[in-house]
Amino acid sequence: MLHFKVCLIGSFGVGKTSLVKRFVSSIYDDRYLTTVGVRVDRRELRAAGHDVTLVLWDLAGEDNFTGLSMKHLRGMSGYILVVDGTRRDSYLAALRLQGEVAAEHPDARFVLLANKSDLREDWEISPIELEGLSGEGWNVHATSAKTGDGVEEAFEQLAGTLVEAALSAAQTA
Amino acid sequence: MESHRPVTLLSVDDDPLSLELISHALEQPGLRILTCNSPLRALDIARDEHPQIVLLDLMMPGMSGLELLKQLVAMDPTVDVILLTAHYSTEAAVEAIQYGACDYLNKPLQVERLQERVGGLIAEWRRRNKVQRLDAESLEANQFQGIIGHSALMLEVFARLRRIGPHFQTALITGPTGTGKELVAQALHRLSPVASGPFVICNCAAIPENLVESELFGHLKGSFTGAISDKTGLFEAAHNGVLFLDELGELPLAAQAKLLRAIQQQEIQRIGATHVRKVNVRIVAATNRDLLADVERKAFREDLFFRLSMVEVKLPPLASRPDDIPLLIRHFIRQFSTRYGKEFEGLRRRAEALLVRYHWPGNVRDLENAIGYACMMAEPPWVDVNDLPSRIRTAEVQAPGSDTLLVTLDEIQRLHAQKVLAAVGGNKVKAAGVLGVSRATLYRLLSSGGTAASGEDGDHEQHDANG
Ligand SMILES: Nc1nc2c(ncn2[C@@H]2O[C@H](COP(=O)(O)OP(=O)(O)OP(=O)(O)O)[C@@H](O)[C@H]2O)c(=O)[nH]1
Ligand SMILES: Nc1ncnc2c1ncn2[C@@H]1O[C@H](COP(=O)(O)OP(=O)(O)O)[C@@H](O)[C@H]1O
Ligand SMILES: [Mg+2]
Ligand SMILES: [Mg+2]
Numbered sequence: 001m002l003h004f005k006v007c008l009i010g011s012f013g014v015g016k017t018s019l020v021k022r023f024v025s026s027i028y029d030d031r032y033l034t035t036v037g038v039r040v041d042r043r044e045l046r047a048a049g050h051d052v053t054l055v056l057w058d059l060a061g062e063d064n065f066t067g068l069s070m071k072h073l074r075g076m077s078g079y080i081l082v083v084d085g086t087r088r089d090s091y092l093a094a095l096r097l098q099g100e101v102a103a104e105h106p107d108a109r110f111v112l113l114a115n116k117s118d119l120r121e122d123w124e125i126s127p128i129e130l131e132g133l134s135g136e137g138w139n140v141h142a143t144s145a146k147t148g149d150g151v152e153e154a155f156e157q158l159a160g161t162l163v164e165a166a167l168s169a170a171q172t173a
Numbered sequence: 174m175e176s177h178r179p180v181t182l183l184s185v186d187d188d189p190l191s192l193e194l195i196s197h198a199l200e201q202p203g204l205r206i207l208t209c210n211s212p213l214r215a216l217d218i219a220r221d222e223h224p225q226i227v228l229l230d231l232m233m234p235g236m237s238g239l240e241l242l243k244q245l246v247a248m249d250p251t252v253d254v255i256l257l258t259a260h261y262s263t264e265a266a267v268e269a270i271q272y273g274a275c276d277y278l279n280k281p282l283q284v285e286r287l288q289e290r291v292g293g294l295i296a297e298w299r300r301r302n303k304v305q306r307l308d309a310e311s312l313e314a315n316q317f318q319g320i321i322g323h324s325a326l327m328l329e330v331f332a333r334l335r336r337i338g339p340h341f342q343t344a345l346i347t348g349p350t351g352t353g354k355e356l357v358a359q360a361l362h363r364l365s366p367v368a369s370g371p372f373v374i375c376n377c378a379a380i381p382e383n384l385v386e387s388e389l390f391g392h393l394k395g396s397f398t399g400a401i402s403d404k405t406g407l408f409e410a411a412h413n414g415v416l417f418l419d420e421l422g423e424l425p426l427a428a429q430a431k432l433l434r435a436i437q438q439q440e441i442q443r444i445g446a447t448h449v450r451k452v453n454v455r456i457v458a459a460t461n462r463d464l465l466a467d468v469e470r471k472a473f474r475e476d477l478f479f480r481l482s483m484v485e486v487k488l489p490p491l492a493s494r495p496d497d498i499p500l501l502i503r504h505f506i507r508q509f510s511t512r513y514g515k516e517f518e519g520l521r522r523r524a525e526a527l528l529v530r531y532h533w534p535g536n537v538r539d540l541e542n543a544i545g546y547a548c549m550m551a552e553p554p555w556v557d558v559n560d561l562p563s564r565i566r567t568a569e570v571q572a573p574g575s576d577t578l579l580v581t582l583d584e585i586q587r588l589h590a591q592k593v594l595a596a597v598g599g600n601k602v603k604a605a606g607v608l609g610v611s612r613a614t615l616y617r618l619l620s621s622g623g624t625a626a627s628g629e630d631g632d633h634e635q636h637d638a639n640g
Contacts, residue, residue, distance in 0.1 A: 012523060017582065039582055060523075060558055069559060092270050099271030132263030 001044075003053045004162045007073050009097055010082035011090040012061025015115040018145035019082060020058045023155050028146050035060045038072055047159035054159055063093040065100050073101065078109040078162050080154070085114045085142070088124035109161045111139040113154050118144040180298050181205045182291065183224035185215040185241070186257070187233045191282070195228060198284045199291055203299075212236035219245055224252065225298050226291060229274075231258045231265060239265075239272060246273035251554075253294050257282065301518070312504055318360035320353055321504050324494035330357075333486055338364025343436060345421075345481040346459040348488025351538030354459040355419065357486060361457050362415040370414030375407050378420035385428045387444055390435070396445025408441045411454045421481075422462035426474065433477045456481070491533040491540065498529045498540065505541050506556070509548035518554040520547075527558060531565050532592070590618040 008016040017035050021027050024043045039058040044051065057076070062069055073079070081098055084090040094112060101108070114123075114130060120142075134140050139161070141154035182204060184195045192208040199206060207222060209215045212233050219227065227245055231238035242254055256269040256277040266277045276290060315323040317331040337344060338361055346354045355374075362372045380388050387397075391406030407416060418424070424432065435441045436456055440449040458481050467473035491498070502520055510517045520528070524547075533539050543562050551560035558566060590608060594615075597603040605615040 035582070088276070092276060095267050095270040098267075128261065129263070129266070132261065132266070136263050136267070 001051045001053055002163060002166060003055060004077040004159070004166075005055045005057060005075055006158065006162075007057040007059060007076050007079040008082055009059060009073075009079050009094075009101065010061060011063050011084070011087070011093045014061065014082045014084035014087070014090050015145045016061065016080075016082050017058050019080075019113065019115060019143065019151060020056050022145045022148055022151050024056070026148070028148075030146075043155075045156065045159060047156055048163040050163050052159050052163060054155065062097070063089075065097065070104060073105060076105065076108055077166070078111075078158055079105075080158065081110055081112045083112065083114050083125070085116050085123040085125055086119050091125045091129075107165075109158065109165055111141060111154055111158045111161075113141050113143045113150075115143050115145060117142040117149055118146050178302065179203050179205045180226065180295050181207065181222055181224040182226040182228065183207045183209065183215065183218060183222065184228040185209050185212060185233070185238075186228075186230040187211070188230070191230065191257075191280070194282065194284075195287070198282075198287055204295060212238075212241045215241060216244055216248070219248060219252075223249065226294050227252055227254045228291075229254055229256050231256055231269075239268060242269060242272050242274055255290060255294075312500065312507075315500055316504075318356075318363055320356050320360060321500050322494070322497045323500060324496045326489040326494045327497060330486060330488065334360055334364065337361065337484055337486070339366060341365070341455060341457075341484050343456040343458070343481050344484040344486060345464075346457065346486045346488065347464070348461065349490050349536055350461045351536035352488035352490060353537055354461075354488060355417070357488065358415075358417045358419075358457040358459060362417075365415060365455060367414050367455060371411050372415050372417065373407050373411035374417045374419060376419045378423040382425050385425055386431060389428065390431065390441045390443055392444035393446050396443075400445070403443075406441065406443065408435060408452050408454055409450065412452050413454075415455045415457055418456060418458040420460060421458040422460040422464055422467060422473065426472075429474045429477050433474065433480060436480060491536040492531075495529050499525060501537060501540055502528060502544060505544035506548065509545050510553075513548055515548060515551075515553045517548060517551070517556060519556070521555050521557045524556055524558045524561060527561065527565065586618050590615060594619070 008020060010016055017039065018028060020039075020041050021029070024041045035058055038060070041056045041058065042053055043056070044053050046052065057072060059069060059072055079101060081094045083094045091114075098110070098112075101110075112133065114125065116123075130140050130142075139157060141150050141157070143150040143154055145151060180203065182199065184192055184206065186192050186195070186208075187210050189210060192210065196206050196208060207218060207224065209218055212235050215227075218224075229238050229242060229245075233241075238256060242256065245252055245254055250273070253275040254273065256266075256274045257280055258265055258269075258277055259280045261279045269277050275294070278287060278290065312321070315321060317334065320327070320331070322328070322331070334357065341361065344361055346357050348354055359372065362368060375388065377385070387400070387404065387406070389406050389408055391404045391409060392400050394400055394402050418432075435452070435454075438449075439453060440451050442449045464473050464478050464482070468475045468478050491501075502525060506517050506519055509515075519525075528540070528543070535542075543565055544556075546562050547556045547560040551557065590604070593607050594601065594604040597607060601612055601615060605612045608615060608618075610618070
């Protein structure tokens with residue numbers, strides 16, 4: 001069994017906790033209870049032909065990282081940047097966060113989730129922008145924690161990437 | 174007037190047509206627009222004019238827009254820079270954001286989008302300005318003699334102080350520790366006819382028992398071992414003023430008898446003296462103890478208690494007046510900003526929400542310490558959840574033996590539900606109302622995590638079995 005620590009990163013209220021809940025226990029709740037500190041959950045799944053445990057660290061929402069939250073990222077294999085499609089500021093914050101996190105964790109793999117796809121009429125980011133990121137090599141998924149759309153696929157893809165990275169690291173070692 | 178202070182926007186582009194288009198599109202009252210077609214000159218202008226918003230063309234001769242962006246942000250981290258790019262490049266957009274741009278727009282400019290983005294920023298700047306002003310006003314308007322508050326409970330206290338101030342001979346201030354008893358004592362002094370007279374503080378808990386009487390009433394040289402010279406007592410020092418007896422409940426019984434006599438007769442006798450001296454002293458006493466209970470178990474003199482409690486001011490615990498917390502936060506943020514030379518705007522909303530929910534066992538003093546700590550830890554301009562002392566951050570997840578960070582949201586919900594239930598005296602209908610959930614949900618919350626709600630009160634609603 002392969003274990004990976006994966007952090008959820010993004011502005012507050014973008015749906016990090018809801019996505020974890022959806023992925024781990026298939027529940028969705030409309031109420032918003034902001035996360036204080038860190039909440040850790042896990043789920044086992046099969047990815048790239050291997051049994052994998054994702055240990056999911058759901059962090060309090062941040063537009064940029066103070067030293068303290070950086071500490072929570074220590075030892076992570078990957079992270080999930082979450083954006084609320086209906087809030088452009090959360091998208092711009094994610095671009096900023098990606099720079100900060102990648103500087104400290106250059107080997108960590110990540111996916112970007114454009115969440116709240118059930119509200120697509122209200123989105124403030126354009127498909128062109130997301131496609132552009134894909135073109136730059138980012139893994140981008142539209143998700144809805146509410147309906148479950150795209151959630152499973154997104155987590156699975158990250159898990160697959162993590163497995164591949166771990167295996168190739170083992171080979172070169 | 175402050176509200177009309179214009180917002181300044183600087184537009185930098187080597188193409189004069191583009192500058193003209195932007196000026197034209199954005200022209201509006203309250204917005205000062207500066208234009209500049211050279212990146213090097215743009216830095217000078219920014220330094221002199223402090224624009225809040227900068228529109229920056231990415232491609233210019235001399236210096237790249239990104240380079241200029243970096244320098245602008247280094248010079249003034251609060252500036253909002255929107256980058257204009259000739260054709261959309263994701264890489265450039267991402268880079269711009271990571272260097273501190275607040276957004277980017279593509280050329281050819283869509284006037285509507287430009288107006289919308291800039292309009293949003295202007296509104297934001299105006300809002301910040303206004304909030305600051307309102308803050309100032311509301312702090313002035315919501316305090317009485319330096320005591321901050323606008324909750325119904327505190328307004329009642331203020332009204333009482335206003336009435337008592339000019340007339341009291343003795344007053345008793347009661348309330349848990351850290352609720353502002355000393356502030357109230359000072360206020361009573363200022364409101365009294367002897368405001369220009371002395372305000373003398375005696376902390377009854379801090380004086381060794383055998384020295385209490387000598388402190389209060391003074392002594393003559395040689396009247397007891399260690400009395401090497403004559404000493405004036407605090408009563409005499411407070412002549413024609415106010416004597417504040419803090420922690421009165423700690424006063425030994427023997428001293429209580431003499432205190433009562435001094436209050437009633439308005440005269441004191443130094444230890445070792447044969448004659449009495451007349452004094453004119455108003456007494457404000459404070460205690461966080463339940464004096465009546467002390468009277469019942471004979472630890473406090475009944476006659477002194479009744480004499481003092483004729484005029485009583487009760488200070489409510491902070492947790493019973495959460496509306497005061499945001500005001501107090503602002504007050505302390507301001508105080509510590511000055512003290513530490515850091516310019517804070519305030520608390521992030523979720524940090525404030527956390528403080529409003531906290532149960533504040535040490536009341537306002539506790540809040541003051543928490544803000545002081547946070548202001549020391551935080552980078553201006555904002556204090557966030559992570560800057561708060563950990564005992565407050567994790568207050569809701571304090572399950573014995575559990576690692577407070579690694580607790581599920583369900584666990585936090587359960588503990589919070591329990592706390593609310595306890596706070597409303599076990600009334601589940603009320604607790605559900607406070608929590609904003611149905612009773613069924615409340616039961617589910619309480620029973621999750623293994624500790625089933627016990628002692629059912631005959632409700633018909635079902636609650637989930639554990640497991
Ligand atoms: N419509 C819709 N709402 C969502 C979705 N995901 C989350 N929400 C709602 O958005 C709000 C915030 O969700 P959370 O999951 O608590 O957000 P968070 O990122 O964990 O927030 P912080 O813990 O404060 O950083 C809640 O009211 C959710 O119900 C979604 O996919 N669609
Ligand atoms: N309503 C209030 N407004 C402003 N500051 C307050 C208020 N209540 C208490 N404080 C501050 O909190 C701290 C504790 O107050 P204090 O009067 O010493 O409490 P007590 O004597 O009841 O223990 C002091 O620094 C005081 O200035
Ligand atoms: Mg959360
Ligand atoms: Mg005190």
